[in-house]
């Protein structure tokens with residue numbers, strides 16, 4: 001059932017240098033947090049990967065705990081690789097992470113050397129890979145010395161199990177220390193993965209400036225606010241949407257009338273720019289050249305096809321930016 005990989009796959013995508021490193025990432029990356037777990041149709045998951053790759057998306061982002069159940073997204077991805085995508089391994093940047101709960105007992109989460117290195121071995125085994133391109137510390141651990149967490153990332157590179165390392169959701173002061181410690185260990189912090197969207201702008205208070213100054217890339221997760229910044233919820237909550245499914249992150253109760261009012265105002269602004277709301281939400285992030293890539297999720301192929309067109313217009317006038325700010329007040 002796997003689609004054919006097309007020769008034109010690099011014709012329209014944009015590739016951005018990740019900080020001061022030698023690695024470029026596609027301006028859009030695909031995350032496997034949702035839609036790749038055990039309860040999802042394998043064929044759809046496979047189609048998503050093939051379509052993304054045919055659209056020029058080279059970067060696929062995973063974590064040990066993606067599913068549900070935890071680990072199942074990596075297994076699905078491993079199956080897709082085994083069933084045909086593995087021959088494109090050198091054209092793909094595959095990341096995984098450790099830090100959230102994976103197994104019982106004191107070593108199944110957080111930032112110890114014990115957790116990170118065992119978890120990476122498990123991830124490689126689930127995906128059927130010898131190495132990942134990027135291995136992340138998924139979250140800052142206030143109890144483990146940062147030297148130990150960064151030391152474990154360094155070991156992963158020295159063992160040949162990761163080509164690069166990154167950090168996710170670290171606050172600016174912790175990120176600054178992590179970057180410095182890695183540098184002292186002779187390893188570049190390739191990338192930081194924070195949440196960022198029109199509705200969630202915490203990274204603008206220092207983090208993006210820090211990353212630019214240190215030559216570290218930035219990949220924005222949940223750029224569509226899990227689907228809120230799309231046409232998904234303009235007229236109610238569709239039965240097949242993330243908010244309608246069981247899950248703890250985007251809940252039905254969270255889609256309030258007030259929020260939908262803001263989304264509708266943003267949708268009007270997107271239409272005036274000749275974009276869909278999803279496209280405007282992505283181009284709004286990509287307008288900033290400190291951002292290497294936007295890390296989207298998708299439940300169907302048509303969403304990917306729509307979203308890559310965000311690249312057609314990443315320039316905003318000041319009055320458009322002001323109107324976007326006013327729409328979410």
Ligand SMILES: NC(=O)c1ccc[n+]([C@@H]2O[C@H](COP(=O)([O-])OP(=O)(O)OC[C@H]3O[C@@H](n4cnc5c(N)ncnc54)[C@H](OP(=O)(O)O)[C@@H]3O)[C@@H](O)[C@H]2O)c1
Nearest residue numbers: 031032033221222223224225226227230241242296297299
């Ligand atoms: N580092 C971290 O701690 C962390 C945390 C969270 C996520 N992430 C990463 O970020 C990735 C993306 O997260 P996310 O899935 O929440 O991102 P998102 O891009 O904000 O939301 C994706 C969801 O929006 C909907 N959507 C996408 N395009 C659409 C379109 N054109 N029209 C209508 N609906 C559309 C789909 O939901 P429906 O299912 O409703 O169709 C899709 O699953 C994850 O897979 C993961 O790799 C990292």
